[in-house]
Amino acid sequence: MTRVSDQSIFNANLRAFDRLRTSISDLQEQIATGRRIQRPSDDPVGASRLLEFRESVTRIQQFQRNASLAESRLQLEEDTLRDATNALQRVRELVLQAANASQSSETRGFIAEELNQSVEALLTLANTRDATDGFLFSGFQSGQQPFTRTVAGFQYNGDQGQRFLQISSSRQVPDSDPGDAIFARLREGNGQVLVTPNPANTGTGVALLTTTSPVTSYNLQSYRVEFTSPTDYDVVDSGGVVLTTGVFDPETAIDVAGFQIELSGNPSAGDSFDLQPSPNTDVFSVVQRIADVLEDSADSPGSRAEVDNEINRALGGIDQALNQVLTVRTKVGTRLSAVEAQIDTNAGTELVLQRSLAEIEDLDYAEAISLLASQTTALEAAQQTFVRTQSLSLFNFLR
């Protein structure tokens, strides 16, 4: 039999009270905050993972913000480019209309007037500003108006910078395109070469380049078709060496370095047509040039031939511009759908992370409350037995 001293009974009770009180107060704290982990020592691994999960959630939310910003900017770009396409199509219709033989210099003047308006409209589109008042198409220099009209022509003041937004830890999308890649850096003609009449031509020959697909064998040299008589021509290279000679037939295209040129009208002896690598230009210059030509046109056959040559050149330029805008629109569309897909992915990832976060951090209320109930019962029982046992003493009977 073990002796039990009064002190150990008392101490044991006291410790039991302490332990139960601590446990009840911890449970109360957990229930009040809804958090299982009050301090790292409650679950060191969980606490450390919690920090990493929280950081991941914050990052995902940041990527979502970036993605929606990218989405709205790309949407703005897409809208702007659609307007530009429409404007260019209208320009194309007008130029085709001007090509109609029934047009007089006066009616061509009206068309020129509308084309002038189109240049302004295109300029406005190219100088679109975004929500924060920066220019959409000036590359890195968002404070710089991208396109201005100068005495020398139209000028691009931006650069080829492209801003990328981080929409996931491994994925970045550009939120715009530099303006010169859309509206400038346009290759005239068919994109590879341009055919122009010699301004000194006296006949009414009109040249049309019919080759549209690239000629891979082309060596970037200039060539010239020279009429030695109204019916005979030579094809010469830039050194003046005659490469081929031929007899002019409006039904048969002339082959120059692999490119097919259809000639109509009546060229005079001494007239010539140049084929050169496509020079760079911009969409505004193309439209402005044809507008100016139409405005200044007369009703003489020579002037008509000049206008028709210019119309052919302008149509080539406009098609290149439409192509270029379309290419960029396609890219923007691809980016938009990528961004939207990423937004969905991010949202899914965030959900998973939030769920794991909740699993680590959140309190199981059912468990906590039933534990609290059992601890409270234990404390009450301990208190009652304490009072009972304290009154159990032989001294009570010593009277």
Place this chain on the structure above:
Amino acid sequence: MTILGIGTSALTAFRRSIDTISNNIANVNTPGYSRQTTSLVAREPQFVGVGFVGRGVEVASIERVFNEFLTQQVRTASSSTARFDTLAAFAGRVDDLLADPAGGLSPALSAFYGAVQDFAADPASPSRDALFAETGNLVSRFRALDQRLNDIANESQQALGQTVAEINQLSSSIARLNRQIVEAGRFNSANDLLDQRDSLIRQLAEKVDVTVVLEAQGNVNIFIGNGQSLVVNTENFDLALQEDEFNPTTTEVVYVGLNGATSIEGLLTGGELGAVLEFQQTVLEPAQRDLGAAAVAFTTLINAQNAQGLNAQGELGADIFTVGAPRVSGSNLNAGTATASVTLEDVGQTENVEYRLLYDGVDYRLFELGNDTEVALTGSGTIADPFVADGLSIVMSGTPVAGDRYSIEPTIGAVGLLELVQRDGRAFAAAGPTRAEAAIGNLSNTSIDNGTVVDATNADLLSPALIAFTSDTSYTVDGGAPIAYTAGDPLVVNGVQYELDGTPVAGDQFQISRNTNAEGDNRNARLLGQTQSTEILRDGTISVSQSYSELVGRVGSQTGQAQSGALAQSIVLQSAENRLLAESGVNLDQEAAELIRYQQAYQAAAQVITVGSTLFDTLLAATRR
């Protein structure tokens, strides 16, 4: 006569017993009190021819019920409990500090990088100022955490001082009790003094681990550390706090023995004192070093990346932060004149330890304190060829003497000197340094990207340059010597790498220019944002925020271990105490029963005297005439 003598002896003895029982009852709640019992023996009998007649009873001794082994167990358990309790209490302070979900470093780091991302999304907007504000918050958070850790360090240092004072007081009291007990003599056991001394020894054991040796004449000798005597006979020796050898602003525990003060800090374990030292060495200082390393790593990343871009003024970004250099100090016992200057080259390579540099008379040698591992040094310690080890670069000057020692703390003082040295958000470099453009007259459709910095230290980083292709396979830079070009390979010009897309032909030109007015460029801002996941610490295996969450996890598990240790030890202590109390403790029921027993015996003895008196009366009456 005999009957009265016997009765009186019984009355005296029972009275003595009742006194002892009363004393037991009186001390029922006195901690450390041992139950006392009176041993009664029959007096030497008297020979009366036919045999021996008893002469009554006497009190042989009053003994305390005492068990040396159980007392020893309680003492050991008390020491462990005090150690774990103290450790849990101090570690819990750090734990609480890191626990706050809104107050730790993690949310501030996240907010900073969130602001960097907003800045990258639109560098021209007020996001710049928001980023600057978040940077300020992050710096304050770093400093607040460091300050709180320093506060805890000061408190632990104060606790050391207090504990040392208590130890000195306890040992002097024990020495005094030794004298009283020896004076009281062996045969006259001074029960209450012994209890008092045992109680003081237990209190002393709660302060620090002690070895107790009981001597034959009744005194105890007490030793600490590896045999330093704290109490010998009636003498006691003090512990004291003395200015630290390496750091005059902190103190260390020394033992003041017969040969003067000697360092003892490394030898003290257990109890509150051992726990405080253990806390400082295993919880607090590693946490301070980790926080410092995080600050150094973070500021290094941001400063380095910021230097690779152009800020709002179009200049290369300057340092955003300054951070404290490694803390180096020579021992105040050094005899030589040499001084060490240490720079932290790569925070990822340093270990979470205090380094000790030692001159052995021939060479300097570097050790990791705590695990005493030697770290190999390369170099010769001169400015041109410094000693290099664990990411540290050490330059020595002056003349050393063998035995000279230096303490090196690479990161512990870093946060204290962490400063935001820029005045506003314009300092952040969002834009890349250069941009590139294909010339309008180019014959090919080759495009060029805007370049990626590969060497930020290039002196001509911002210089404009013209790349001109002289043939399909070679190009010149600013008209210099032709450089061979292999299709698909990037071009590196003035520390920046450019990629070409397409097939350049002779005559094509690409203009590289300084990236002026690039308000919308976010290339460098994005790279700033990517430093969030750069694994820079611990040999490039974890990022800054990961190192912080590791720190939180480590302190959490240290605290948790101390808490569960405290709980386990309290149970050990409880059962040891119960066993001791089972022998030595007072049980009132038992005392009441004993009281009744002696009361009745006393009454009976009184009756004996009455009977004796009656007998005498009878005799007197019989002889009366």
